[in-house]
Amino acid sequence: MKKTLSVNLGGSVYHIDDDAYQELMDYLQDVKRHLGDEASSEEVLNDIEQRISELFSQWMQGRREVITRADVQKVIDVLGRPEQYDSAEGEPKEEGQRTESQREDSAHSSGQPHRRLYRDPENAILGGVCSGLAVYLNISVVLVRVLYSLLIWFGGTGFLFYFLCWIIIPEARTAAQRLEMQGEDVTIENIEKKVREEYGKVKDRVDGYVSSNNFQKNMYSAGNGFTEVVRVCLKIFLIFLAGIIGLAGVSVLVALIVSLIALWTGSIHIASPWMLDMVPLQDMIANPMSTTWLSVGFLLAFGIPFVALFRLLFGRTLNLKPAPKWEIWVGSIFWFIGIGLCTFFGIDLISSFGGVWL
């Protein structure tokens, strides 16, 4: 399934495949560039668009709905590539025009002598070794790359070979070298033409990209992606923090409980002023039950606020459900009870001590 666009060609509307549109755009831009800046060039472009529109409507004829790449190719065949203008030749040149590598306004002339092997930086994926080779042999870049990958598969020495080539074969950096690579004469006019071509291509490519939706979409999703990453990092950090604090709180509670148990079982001894030995704390206290209640009070008075605070701080991060009203009420009531217990039995305890020592 492909995405289609609606396009206005010479006043008529057509549905055209996404990739076909790209190819047609490139072609029309090639033509535009070839026609240059003369006053008449706009008129000529209009004529050409009209003709394309005419051809399309002929071929669609109500049977088909969408213009495909095949149609665009046919149009290019009929109208010819810009390099083929102004020359009445035997047959319009076919080979070397539809290399798979990319849309190329490459003036590939077959059979030109003195072609030199260079690395082609324009179509390079890594170092341009394969594309340079393809240009030199005048075969499709894809073919070279496929053959090369097969080579690697059957014995990894391909890697070494590639690097050797990378080092040895010079890069076609200057325009003169690029011309030599394609086997064209290195004349001043050719160089000028090539430089202008390439400048135009890059400019169009950048313009097209910047103004196209893709650019904005990519920028947007890149920005989004970044904030997402930051958000996730923050979340992880908070969860970590929650874990640590939770652990600390739990250990405090455990300590409280342990001390409560210790107290109760009488394993805490305290020096008694009127006995020579250590006695369990329990015996010193007038009302042993008060310590139990005190501990319970402590648990409530500290534990409940702790849980509440924990919930408040980390509930969002850990996706806890917000506490229902009744929980809040019950929690508060028990907390008050806890405070009350602490106060009451605390005083009781202190007074019992105070009674002994004062």
Added chain:
Amino acid sequence: MDIENVKSQMRKGFLEYCTLLILKKKASYTSDIIEGLKSAHLIVVEGTLYPLLTRLKNDGLLSYEWAESTQGPPRKYYSLTEDGCAILEELGEAWSELSMSINHLNE
């Protein structure tokens, strides 16, 4: 010497002349002109003609009218102007002269 280049230069020069000749016979659409050229064993891609015709029109040798078409957008229907006819005559003479020179050299 690059023979293809020279041949192409030769043909480039008189493509305009041939176009004018075709239009002298009768007013035509671009596709008709291509057919005419093809029948004279001059195969060009359509794209060549558009800049050429526009140039001739801007120089005043041709004029066109819009012809509505059932199958698609309206098309330009070209014809020679008076100036165009005059130029054609001149070119005809120039061509004969050239032809004579070549024949002479070939003897």
